[in-house]
Amino acid sequence: MQPLLIELGTDELPVKALPGLAQALFDGVLDGLARRGIAVERGDAKPLYTPRRLAVRLPGVATEQPEQRSEVPGPYLNVALDADGQPTRALLGFAQKAGVEWTALARTTDHKGERFVHRALRPGAPTATLLPEILREAIAAMPIPKPMRWGAHEHAFARPVHWLVMLLGDAVVEGEVLGRRSDRMSRGHRFLHDKPVWIGAPDDYVEALRAARVLADPDERRARIVAEVEAAARDAGGRARIAPDTLEQVNCLTEWPSAVRCAFEPEFLAVPQEALIATMEANQKFFPVLDAQGRLTAHFVGIANLESREVAEVRKGYERVIRPRFADAKFFFVEDLKQGLAAMNAGLAGVTYQARLGTVADKVARVALLAETIARAVGADPVLARRAAGLSKADLQSRLVGEFPELQGVAGRYYAMADASLADLAHEPRAAVAAALDEAYMPRYAGDAIAPSPLGRVLAIAERLDTLAGGFAAGLKPTGNKDPFALRRNALGLARTLLEGSLELDTGEALLQAAHLVHADIKAATAATPASREALRHELRQADYAPETRASADELYDFILDRLRGYYAEQGVPPQRFEAVAALRPASLLDFDRRLQAIGEFARLPEAEALAAANKRIRNILRKSEDTIPAQVDPALLSEPAERALAAAVDAAIAETDPLLAARDYVAALARLAQLRPQVDAFFDQVMVNVEAARVRGNRLALLARLADRLGSVAAIEHLSV
Template sequence: MTDTQPLLIELGTEELPVKALPGLAQAFFDGVIAALDKRGVTVARGDATPLYTPRRLAVLLPGVASEQPEQRSEVLGPYLNIALDADGQPTKALQGFAAKAGVDWTALEKTTDAKGERFVHRATTPGATTAALLPEVLREAIAAMPIPKPMRWGAHAHAFARPVHWLVALHGGTVVDAELFGVRAGRDSRGHRFMHDAPVAIAAPGDYVEALRAAKVLVDPEARRRAIVDAVEAAARAAGGQARIEADNLEQVNCLVEWPSAVSCAFEAEFLAVPQEALIATMEANQKFFPVLREGRLTEHFIAIANIESKDPAEVAKGYERVIRPRFADAKFFFDEDLRQGLSAMNDGLATVTYQAKLGSVADKVARVAALAQAIAPQVGVDADLAGQAARLSKADLQSRMVGEFPELQGIAGRYYAQRDPALAGLSDDDRAALANALDEAWQPRFAGDDIALSPLGKVLAIAERLDTLAGGFAAGLKPTGNKDPFALRRNALGLARTLIESGFDLDLHRLLAAAVARVGALPAGKDGATASADAGELYDFLLDRLKGYYADRGVPGAQFAAVAALRPASLYDLDRRIDAIGTFAQLPEAAALAAADKRIRNILRKADVAIPDAVDAALLREPAEAALAEAVAAAHGETAPVLANGDYVAALTRLARLRPQVDAFFDAVMVNADDAALRANRLALLRGLSERLGSVAAIEHLSS
């Protein structure tokens, strides 16, 4: 058995693209392992993961075999009738095959397949050393990396994400003789660009991480990430608050530094009059800073991460503060100017902004949403006039300077402006606050995993907005295809479904979709003379398709979702309760047998060749088993009717599960398709009544495999 040695590959570059860095590191790591596996070289990966900094990609594996196993080959040659002549001597075909294999024809073996006997050359050769294979392994791993825009440098044809300056390749303590991008492999890495301006000799792969740490480089991204979080949180505590550390911001900062050092900074308190979301967006998106909050409110403090331990942190802080001040000043100017204009005045300009060529202006969309919101509001205990007013202002902040600069603040900016708009002074304080919050909440959920709107008014706006977006998108021919979804209709559909389900609004979705489709359909014809149209049934199916994934993520088996979806419930809140109930039912010992029986019954009913009466005739119940089933079904109908009316689906299904003995006995003792047509029709009526009640919560036949 061949011995194993740790393997280190480090590719040193100029600063790599921040957002692409983790993916490049993972691809390089996976590519090296895949290329070794392809060649049969044993790899003990252990818990190794990609190592990287802005200036390097590294693969460190705890055990890699020193050579391949023996290589066995088998090359098929000509069939005997072609290879040998009548005297049993080799033909030119066989001689040529033997010469190509490098052996005398008499050394060849024979094998048999479906066409007959043929010659074959089998050979066994020693495996190559891993050191000899590594140059090609590296080239193969590099070639497989996803680099959309390779760079070229110098006077050669090499291309990579960034220019390459050094290469470390060690198997055990031995340098591998390899070359990439014109750079020969050695054992010298490089430390921090500013704090360790000297080569870092790596004696063996196991020394790599600590040798670089001594050279002011944290090459392990997880260790670097922990160091950033610890430093930022400590600095925030010293400033009297808590750091806001968003995963995406943290990941980008982690890809910008090799030796993180926290720098405490501050800005003028007067900027806190600006919506904190705008300031936070500027700090995180543009500068990669970490805001400091206190009880959920932004303070004037923020934390920057420098890639150096400065002797004068205060001077470094001044530089960060100078960078952020102009952007904050712009945000304050935009905010002040928007307040002077007022939200209601902004709304006037929406008539000149095209929403979609076939669907009119943004003002047209707002009018449709307002009408839907006013119709929905009374059904959930919300004031219809307030809902209409909120909906009519829901897009006004599109005309604001703030949203023009920070598009992600749509809705959020509207909330701030509504709180201060003089035109809304006639509202009570409570109504004004509800309206302002609803303008923000109407956009929730904004992303996967985001919460739905919190307030009833916000939920109404969120529902109305998405209804119109879906109806309009389908009417305009913008249905998603493949990866294309220009109106984000999939996200809007899931947002609508989640809001209806998680809010507990027991609304008739069929009617809501029909109303939305009707309003879109009322638009005038376009320049080509075609009118926009959508189909409410198709929209409902689209929503169900989104919900399939939603429930799968919650661990609901596909068969259980299909069982409920088959009934096409009008209310998605009701659909959710049915799915919970069918999950409980599926755990009962009687569930599988009843599902199979229901599937059998439905197949029998589909093939019925007689008219099935509406009721069972007791006088025609000849067999004891059918009489017992009829009695049990009648009792179940009576006992489940009130619980079904109250939506207690678990109780209904639990009661129906008690029918199993009578159902089993019926199919064991009774022939449904009796020769007597009257008997046959009566038994079919009994089975239809049973199946209808079994399917009152869900089409349970879907639970039968």
């Protein structure tokens, strides 16, 4: 075993693709070695990379393949030998091709009979002779959507390749890949050590590059960035905001990172800090500095790809590039404040939301109606909910959001706190309305929290209800990987807000109202004039729910359940438990969650499996029966002791579980129903259901129907039966 080093030196590689390219090369080399049977001691090896290089370093690789055994099947005996046992032309041809006498061939037997076979054993090839081809295969398999070509050859890679290091032990592996002959000469930092770097052996690689001002280990480089940024932020009297995405991109931009503490004019702090932070992180890859309360200070930290002797000049450069963007943000913010939310809102009538769904103003009107209804249902202020919903999209017309689209909602919060149209509200309700404009977009991404305030949750629900209903009505249902309106994300966001916010809302009724409003707007859009369109819209909204509206709401409910399957699966809920509750289609998702938790408790009881199997059997009996099952059980027709005992036990269980179900104490209800197991087992052991006497048979079916109805009152427990 000898250590292995492969390094591809290139022009600066794409920042966001760099970790994936490094991992793909690492995996490809390991796969190529494994397919050739070459033993590897991987240890804690990992991909090494910088903006200018991809490297694979393995602690131990066998210097040659093991012996290579081969077995080539030949003709069957009935074809290979004639009647006298002599070789036919088929056998002689096979032996000649194998390079041996036919008498040296072995025999084997398979399902068709006995046949000749040529077995051979040859020495394994030296690993060094196989490595160039292994590397070429690994490169060919790398995910490079747009390979570049350079020079007067046909080689292609993510970026032009300038050097290649291949070492097995302390020896250079001879070979050519991508037009580069291998040697042991790497390269140092482009500015701090612009000269070749001798690599004596793979184990020397990281240290040799470190001496040449290159940190080849991305984990070491990342740790240095964090340490330097945090130290610089402390020097500025604050703490650094280190966003994971910004950190990763800076890590892929530098080989020898060095922090530079910078500052900007405090007057820019009058601008929403989210805009300034977005500029620093997204555009310049700088790290903002916050105070103890999480507020932005007039400092930030830049990361240079060198240790400069003129740090002051580097600082001036960083401060200079950020100033114009800050000045633009300040100008947009001031101008937006002059305009006001009311003027912004008026402009929404001229902005198309979706061809069939009308303008953004139409969407806002629908969301406002939904928000008012939802607020009443969940105990929020319906007046404030409608008012907040009416302003929820105004900031889309702002200059600030035009420049920073990611600030939707955030900008609205700032404008609402300063807007004259909300002057009639005291500070607390105004702050609630302003916060709701921002929180309506939560959760913004996977793992984000739901809206923290009651009003924010109402708006988040109303917004997603309209988006889902509108998307389905407009024919924008997700297909495959396509989801232009992010309906999957909206469905999960809606469900999470209801569940994690503990909001008791009739989801089915809310979906009905949302679909009703959307269908009314779509139909009203066919009217000839604005006045007639508004009149028709009003008339349609007052009408009863149409069949297509109910069908759409049912489809939306199923769509939300599909998202919940994944949500609960991530929490470890078995799929059969989810399906047991989903079969009942509870109106409230919070009630759905309570039932799901209860069925989990029930599944742990020793009686659960037997009762689930019994309920499955009962459902099958009832489904197959062609009799008209009586609505009530006639005690006079109960003749067998086991059926009388079951009827009495069911009566008692129903009487005791009625108040539990009314109180939604599903755990206690299922625990009480589990006590029916002895009577159920005895009934099926001692009583025949499908007897000849029609009235007796019908009465027993009625008893089973009553039992099944109560056993399935919390969930369709038959789904728990394997």
